[in-house]
Amino acid sequence: MTDLSTDILISGGGVAGLTAAAAFGSAGFSVSCVDPAPPVTDETADGADLRTTAFLQPSLKVLKDAGLWDRLAPHATELQVMRIVDAGGKTPAPRVSRAFKASDVSDLPFGWNLPNWLLRREMVARLKELPNVTFHPGTGTASVLTRDVEARVTLTDGTRVRAKLLIAADGRNSPVREAVGIGAKTIRYGQKALAFAVTHPEPHNNVSTEIHRSGGPFTLVPLPDRDGRPCSAIVWMERGPEVLRLAALPEAEFNAEMTARSGALFGPLRLETRRTVWPIISQIAHRMYAERTALIAEAAHVVPPIGAQGLNMSLADIRVLLELSRAAPADIGNDGMLELYHRRRHPEVSARVAGIDILNRTSMRGERIARDLRAAGIAGLYGLPPVRKALMRAGMGVRLSA
Numbered sequence: 001m002t003d004l005s006t007d008i009l010i011s012g013g014g015v016a017g018l019t020a021a022a023a024f025g026s027a028g029f030s031v032s033c034v035d036p037a038p039p040v041t042d043e044t045a046d047g048a049d050l051r052t053t054a055f056l057q058p059s060l061k062v063l064k065d066a067g068l069w070d071r072l073a074p075h076a077t078e079l080q081v082m083r084i085v086d087a088g089g090k091t092p093a094p095r096v097s098r099a100f101k102a103s104d105v106s107d108l109p110f111g112w113n114l115p116n117w118l119l120r121r122e123m124v125a126r127l128k129e130l131p132n133v134t135f136h137p138g139t140g141t142a143s144v145l146t147r148d149v150e151a152r153v154t155l156t157d158g159t160r161v162r163a164k165l166l167i168a169a170d171g172r173n174s175p176v177r178e179a180v181g182i183g184a185k186t187i188r189y190g191q192k193a194l195a196f197a198v199t200h201p202e203p204h205n206n207v208s209t210e211i212h213r214s215g216g217p218f219t220l221v222p223l224p225d226r227d228g229r230p231c232s233a234i235v236w237m238e239r240g241p242e243v244l245r246l247a248a249l250p251e252a253e254f255n256a257e258m259t260a261r262s263g264a265l266f267g268p269l270r271l272e273t274r275r276t277v278w279p280i281i282s283q284i285a286h287r288m289y290a291e292r293t294a295l296i297a298e299a300a301h302v303v304p305p306i307g308a309q310g311l312n313m314s315l316a317d318i319r320v321l322l323e324l325s326r327a328a329p330a331d332i333g334n335d336g337m338l339e340l341y342h343r344r345r346h347p348e349v350s351a352r353v354a355g356i357d358i359l360n361r362t363s364m365r366g367e368r369i370a371r372d373l374r375a376a377g378i379a380g381l382y383g384l385p386p387v388r389k390a391l392m393r394a395g396m397g398v399r400l401s402a
């Protein structure tokens with residue numbers, strides 16, 4: 001690359017950075033997006049991200065406006081029912097179960113589930129359609145210097161970029177966040193998650209199921225059938241050493257253990273992909289902006305994967321940043337605009353990070369009394385129709401979103 005000037009430089013081409021590039025590009029801004037790690041766009045390739053993302057209702061508009069939804073919709077699985085199960089008794093058998101139907105609160109499904117590797121494939125293809133967007137896989141941000149009127153960024157290949165707005169989408173250890181001197185509060189749980197796909201004999205009927213016992217939730221999220229068999233994505237959270245033990249088990253033993261942990265709700269589960277391991281933390285940046293710089297996605301906030309909030313919060317960051325940029329394009333990246341962005345997002349993000357932290361701690365508890373209280377909570381609280389509807393709306397991001 002030769003030296004360049006752009007409206008927006010996005011540091012990070014993960015799912016959030018690629019979405020931001022498509023969103024700002026579709027709105028007519030000139031955009032450059034850089035990432036030292038080229039995206040892996042094939043499920044079987046080394047390094048493929050085998051997590052899936054359940055996009056909740058408010059994210060749909062962001063994906064549509066970014067010109068992404070038409071590409072993603074044919075691959076998406078609708079989530080019509082959310083089921084919460086407590087299996088905290090002596091055996092892993094389900095003992096309390098509550099199901100919430102999207103149709104009770106909305107004409108639309110709760111959300112739409114898509115594999116992350118496929119998101120990257122379709123997002124990269126969308127960027128190629130946009131003449132005002134350039135994506136530079138293999139090149140990262142090396143250093144950042146900000147001035148009142150622009151951010152000056154040097155890339156790892158020596159290119160110097162001048163941008164009105166620098167968007168940090170470079171993950172939980174964000175080099176840009178560090179370069180602009182924004183601290184973050186981190187909570188460690190000693191917990192990890194396994195993410196993989198399984199097939200099972202019983203159909204999922206578009207029901208997403210979260211099963212609580214100890215160590216964290218075991219969640220099955222519907223995917224399209226695979227070789228004629230019903231298929232689901234699983235996120236299985238446990239204490240770190242237990243996850244490493246499970247990840248190393250021979251396949252037949254692993255299948256038996258996860259079937260038991262699932263309460264056999266869908267019959268015997270069969271592993272269909274590699275098992276990938278993800279560290280679990282909560283994290284929130286002290287501020288969501290610095291001079292000419294906005295933090296989005298995991299650069300700004302990280303939550304345990306409960307209630308499908310992480311990337312959905314990131315899409316809300318993008319929506320607000322884009323709204324402010326479109327309202328006053330001449331002010332893009334100036335202090336007034338970025339202060340507004342911070343004020344609209346930080347309280348909402350803080351509330352969700354705190355709420356998910358409590359849910360995660362509750363799910364991790366292994367003592368008998370704590371488990372029984374949790375079961376009673378699921379049975380009682382979620383059984384009251386007004387409370388249940390309020391929780392459903394909040395979980396879907398309908399009420400709380402900025």
Ligand SMILES: Cc1cc2nc3c(=O)[nH]c(=O)nc-3n(C[C@H](O)[C@H](O)[C@H](O)COP(=O)(O)OP(=O)(O)OC[C@H]3O[C@@H](n4cnc5c(N)ncnc54)[C@H](O)[C@@H]3O)c2cc1C
Pocket residue numbers: 011012013014015016017034035036037051052053054055139140141142169170171172175193194195235278296297298299305308309310311312313314
């Ligand atoms: C098991 C699991 C399940 C989840 N399920 C859901 C779900 O159902 N719904 C949901 O909403 N969320 C979910 N999440 C959260 C979601 O996956 C994350 O929020 C999301 O993947 C993070 O995306 P990101 O783009 O912010 O970060 P990353 O994917 O970490 O991307 C950051 C990018 O920055 C790049 N980078 C690093 N250094 C530099 C540099 N110097 N210059 C430029 N780029 C750099 C990296 O190479 C990387 O590609 C889940 C998370 C986990 C762990």
